[in-house]
Amino acid sequence: MAMTEKLVTTCPEVTTGWNRRKEAVELGAETAEAARDWWSEELRVSEIALRNAPKSYPSWYHRKWTVSRMIRTMGRESETVRMTLERERALCSRLLDADDRNFHCWAYRRFIVQSLGVTTEEELEYTLKKIEDNFSNYSAWHQRSAILDARGDVDSATLKGEFELASNAFYTEPEDQSAWMYHRWLIARARALKIPDERDAAIASALEICREVAELEPGCKWPLLARASLEDEKSRRDVLDRLSSIDPARVGYYRDVA
Amino acid sequence: MSAAKEFELPSMPTLCVDEHCAFVARASESADTLEHALTEHLRLSGIYWGVCAVYTLGRLDRTFDRAKKEEILSYVDSCRNENGSYGGGVGHDGHVLYTLSAVQIYALFDELSRIDVEAVVGFLSSMQLSNGSFQGDHWGEIDTRFTYCALSALRLLGRLDAVDVDKACAYINSCKNFDGGFGAEPGGESHAGQVFTCVGALAIGGRLDYVDGDLLGWWLAERQVKVGGLNGRPEKLPDVCYSWWVLSSLSVLGKTHWIDRAALARFILKCQDEKSGGISDRPDDEPDVYHTFFGIAGLALMGHPAVVEPIDPVFALPKSVLRRMGIELSGTGKG
Ligand SMILES: [Zn+2]
Numbered sequence: 001m002a003m004t005e006k007l008v009t010t011c012p013e014v015t016t017g018w019n020r021r022k023e024a025v026e027l028g029a030e031t032a033e034a035a036r037d038w039w040s041e042e043l044r045v046s047e048i049a050l051r052n053a054p055k056s057y058p059s060w061y062h063r064k065w066t067v068s069r070m071i072r073t074m075g076r077e078s079e080t081v082r083m084t085l086e087r088e089r090a091l092c093s094r095l096l097d098a099d100d101r102n103f104h105c106w107a108y109r110r111f112i113v114q115s116l117g118v119t120t121e122e123e124l125e126y127t128l129k130k131i132e133d134n135f136s137n138y139s140a141w142h143q144r145s146a147i148l149d150a151r152g153d154v155d156s157a158t159l160k161g162e163f164e165l166a167s168n169a170f171y172t173e174p175e176d177q178s179a180w181m182y183h184r185w186l187i188a189r190a191r192a193l194k195i196p197d198e199r200d201a202a203i204a205s206a207l208e209i210c211r212e213v214a215e216l217e218p219g220c221k222w223p224l225l226a227r228a229s230l231e232d233e234k235s236r237r238d239v240l241d242r243l244s245s246i247d248p249a250r251v252g253y254y255r256d257v258a
Numbered sequence: 259m260s261a262a263k264e265f266e267l268p269s270m271p272t273l274c275v276d277e278h279c280a281f282v283a284r285a286s287e288s289a290d291t292l293e294h295a296l297t298e299h300l301r302l303s304g305i306y307w308g309v310c311a312v313y314t315l316g317r318l319d320r321t322f323d324r325a326k327k328e329e330i331l332s333y334v335d336s337c338r339n340e341n342g343s344y345g346g347g348v349g350h351d352g353h354v355l356y357t358l359s360a361v362q363i364y365a366l367f368d369e370l371s372r373i374d375v376e377a378v379v380g381f382l383s384s385m386q387l388s389n390g391s392f393q394g395d396h397w398g399e400i401d402t403r404f405t406y407c408a409l410s411a412l413r414l415l416g417r418l419d420a421v422d423v424d425k426a427c428a429y430i431n432s433c434k435n436f437d438g439g440f441g442a443e444p445g446g447e448s449h450a451g452q453v454f455t456c457v458g459a460l461a462i463g464g465r466l467d468y469v470d471g472d473l474l475g476w477w478l479a480e481r482q483v484k485v486g487g488l489n490g491r492p493e494k495l496p497d498v499c500y501s502w503w504v505l506s507s508l509s510v511l512g513k514t515h516w517i518d519r520a521a522l523a524r525f526i527l528k529c530q531d532e533k534s535g536g537i538s539d540r541p542d543d544e545p546d547v548y549h550t551f552f553g554i555a556g557l558a559l560m561g562h563p564a565v566v567e568p569i570d571p572v573f574a575l576p577k578s579v580l581r582r583m584g585i586e587l588s589g590t591g592k593g
Contacts, residue, residue, distance in 0.1 A: 061397075
């Protein structure tokens with residue numbers, strides 16, 4: 001094990017090294033030693049590896065494998081498992097404070113909170129905090145959309161709050177695309193509202209805000225892009241023409257959607 | 259102006275074909291360097307990148323003589339495991355990732371007869387799980403990259419029938435996000451590399467109808483940043499390898515004209531080491547075989563005249579290789 005520890009902590013990408021450790025764990029489980037604390041070692045070693053290489057696929061997977069195996073052999077309700085899961089959740093928060101776009105860590109965090117049975121509300125709260133810390137955190141916007149989507153249809157009250165959140169972001173950082181991409185998704189959700197009055201009101205208020213931002217930031221393409229999907233036919237063509245001149249790299253796109 | 263015409267402008271740097279071939283040749287010789295030792299575990303992928311790069315430049319035979327070719331092929335042979343899988347290097351455990359690399363290398367050298375097809379098919383099909391997803395090896399890591407690798411390798415071997423393609427595609431669809439992109443697993447953030455594998459898998463499986471082409475095409479087009487290069491996720495730095503991951507996906511969707519191809523080409527060409535050959539992730543970084551291949555492959559999709567062998571956006575293999583194997587080509591041909 002000392003040899004594989006050296007290998008996986010210096011070359012964490014070498015899957016074969018991690019595999020030898022997994023084999024040793026499985027072998028140990030069949031001996032009299034079965035009860036010994038095998039997981040602490042695996043968590044310790046993979047933490048060293050992740051500290052050196054926070055984007056290493058095999059290191060993250062080894063960690064997930066270790067925790068999954070704990071859950072399988074001891075049960076979700078075991079005190080040791082719960083304590084481990086809570087520690088893992090705290091570790092993820094620390095790592096995401098250091099790099100809030102590490103998608104490996106976000107994925108692992110999803111696995112941990114799911115195993116803990118954390119509520120949707122609590123998770124939405126976490127993404128809100130991450131977004132408010134940094135509006136440019138696309139990973140958090142993504143996570144938020146995934147939680148809301150998984151919950152089912154997004155109702156008009158929820159949408160209202162989400163539109164507000166996106167607006168806060170683009171009043172602060174109009175050139176950052178994260179909130180605008182989320183906004184495009186919100187518009188699609190608003191169009192899917194079943195009650196016509198609610199739908200029309202949501203679209204109208206989104207359009208109003210985009211017009212306002214476009215006026216405040218005349219050189220910014222993003223409010224225009226949003227307007228292109230919200231305006232009537234005539235204004236839409238004008239907006240797309242302006243987009244073509246502000247953002248010539250994507251003129252092919254503006255032509256195709258015109 | 260089409261991208262191909264732009265390549266004739268004096269402002270466009272030239273592609274250093276000779277230097278890149280020499281770089282690839284050197285990379286496959288230097289067996290005793292530290293870099294070589296550190297990348298031992300993914301040697302098969304490295305060989306595929308290098309061989310495919312010189313093939314697309316029309317220099318396969320000139321770069322690898324008969325003896326070298328045999329040396330490479332017997333190295334690949336020796337990476338084979340009992341269960342039909344291939345490891346990244348000799349002595350490494352088998353994995354779906356490197357099994358595809360092995361098949362690709364044999365295909366490039368027209369040496370598919372060296373493959374024990376039944377064994378490889380047996381391994382790949384045993385990696386499919388009941389929800390349609392694929393694990394990379396028997397330790398259970400699941401990732402949409404592995405779905406692509408398995409479907410691509412099976413298609414190249416003419417054995418897609420060995421797995422449940424519909425279920426595999428439905429699983430990919432369950433990894434689709436609010437932005438039209440795809441992640442590594444359900445709920446995983448969209449990433450251009452992952453988008454390539456998912457769009458590719460759906461193309462192979464005949465289920466591109468799962469893709470929202472306008473939404474995903476737009477997200478992909480927004481990967482282009484001011485300097486012309488492409489990034490892999492919003493608000494990230496550009497990197498030459500995304501020239502391939504993004505552009506190949508756009509190509510399958512018939513939307514490569516949604517970005518400024520000339521600006522992208524200029525970015526890739528600026529990442530060349532004009533003296534010693536090779537392409538790096540960003541200008542002035544150290545070149546490597548990975549970015550050299552994906553830079554050249556990106557230029558191939560834009561019709562660069564020096565990349566004489568056009569490349570298929572789904573299989574990431576030269577079209578002439580696929581034609582030789584009787585596999586119909588992907589992409590819409592537009593753009
Ligand atoms: Zn790269």
